[in-house]
Amino acid sequence: MTNKFSLEQYLDGKHPLQPERTALPTDAELEAAEAEYDRIVSERTKAKTNQGNRARLDRQYWAWGLSIAAAVLIAFLLWPEGDSLEQTKVETQREAVIVQAEVPKAEVPQEETARHETKDEVDALRASSMPAKPLVDTLNHQPRAPLPVEAKPTDEAAGEVEENKELNHMAELCAAEREMEESVHRRQAAYEEKMARRSLKLLISIMTQEEELPVGGVKTEKS
Amino acid sequence: MAPAEFTSVAQALRPRLLALGRNFFGDGDAAEDAVQEAMMRLWTAWQQLPTEADVERLAVRLTKHACIDIQRRQHTDVMLPLEATQKVEVVSSRTASEALHERELREAVARAVSLLRPSERRLWTMFAEAQMDTAQIAAATGILTRTVSATISTARHKIMNELKKGGFL
Numbered sequence: 314m315t316n317k318f319s320l321e322q323y324l325d326g327k328h329p330l331q332p333e334r335t336a337l338p339t340d341a342e343l344e345a346a347e348a349e350y351d352r353i354v355s356e357r358t359k360a361k362t363n364q365g366n367r368a369r370l371d372r373q374y375w376a377w378g379l380s381i382a383a384a385v386l387i388a389f390l391l392w393p394e395g396d397s398l399e400q401t402k403v404e405t406q407r408e409a410v411i412v413q414a415e416v417p418k419a420e421v422p423q424e425e426t427a428r429h430e431t432k433d434e435v436d437a438l439r440a441s442s443m444p445a446k447p448l449v450d451t452l453n454h455q456p457r458a459p460l461p462v463e464a465k466p467t468d469e470a471a472g473e474v475e476e477n478k479e480l481n482h483m484a485e486l487c488a489a490e491r492e493m494e495e496s497v498h499r500r501q502a503a504y505e506e507k508m509a510r511r512s513l514k515l516l517i518s519i520m521t522q523e524e525e526l527p528v529g530g531v532k533t534e535k536s
Numbered sequence: 537m538a539p540a541e542f543t544s545v546a547q548a549l550r551p552r553l554l555a556l557g558r559n560f561f562g563d564g565d566a567a568e569d570a571v572q573e574a575m576m577r578l579w580t581a582w583q584q585l586p587t588e589a590d591v592e593r594l595a596v597r598l599t600k601h602a603c604i605d606i607q608r609r610q611h612t613d614v615m616l617p618l619e620a621t622q623k624v625e626v627v628s629s630r631t632a633s634e635a636l637h638e639r640e641l642r643e644a645v646a647r648a649v650s651l652l653r654p655s656e657r658r659l660w661t662m663f664a665e666a667q668m669d670t671a672q673i674a675a676a677t678g679i680l681t682r683t684v685s686a687t688i689s690t691a692r693h694k695i696m697n698e699l700k701k702g703g704f705l
Binding site for chain 1: 559560573576577579580581597598600601603604605638641642645646649661663664665666667692695696699704705
């Protein structure tokens, strides 16, 4: 039978079922297929390269964002803490000075109370001897010359001398406080400048590392 | 070129052709299929090729052509047209029933071949369609000769079993 015979030949590898599978394509077909192959491969390569570049840019942006966030975080963590610490110190010292500067009524000399019979008169006298502005503020902003302590040796001036002594003491304390404040401000400014420089250096180093990252590429096979 | 040279040339060309296929398809059976198609056609044209340089150039072009061909087939999901449909029309001397029977047989064989595993199908196609011997197939596929023989034998048995199931044997 013809069919069986053909099948036997096919199974022995002597009669192809689809001879067109082994037929050689024409030159035009080969040219067209080669051009299409090269186009598809180059498009894929380009797409892969673009994808790689995009990933690299994303990484770079992330690194920028992270470095900026880190710098901000460092500034937030370190600066306010130091500032508040110094502020607390200054406020404590100022309060101490104010407490020392307050003149208790009990310390008014007996002679003075005796001479001015009523309490109101004593208060009025004290008010007239005190400056109009708050004492600490005045002393802070207007350094004054030391008051004469032993200018009037009479008993009448004894109270005034004592008061002058106290005022001089307060002025000295205020000057010391002012000096301390200034030194604290100077140190704080120096510290802030140092931290800013350090953050800037950190940023620059991160950016430099990112720029040195290798660019990925895809090898293409040339025919 | 002499048929005896095919084995050594095919062995030398295979890595480059496979790289072309993998560059196009990535790793997988499609790249191997492209190399197989190219090798089969190269073998068909072998005796007309004058020099080895022509062989290499033609092999590269055939592989690229096979890549595009396989990709189109994958996208359209259409089987290769069977020769049977054309041949039945050409042979006018046969009776209608004989032609119909031959067509059915060819379709059954094609179906049985398509049911083979990819590696078996590749080797069987080179053996049955391009009439390559086991040494040439081994050189073209990078498989040991005895493995090629065993695989072809297995494929033949599977095809015969499928044809028996269909009542053709």
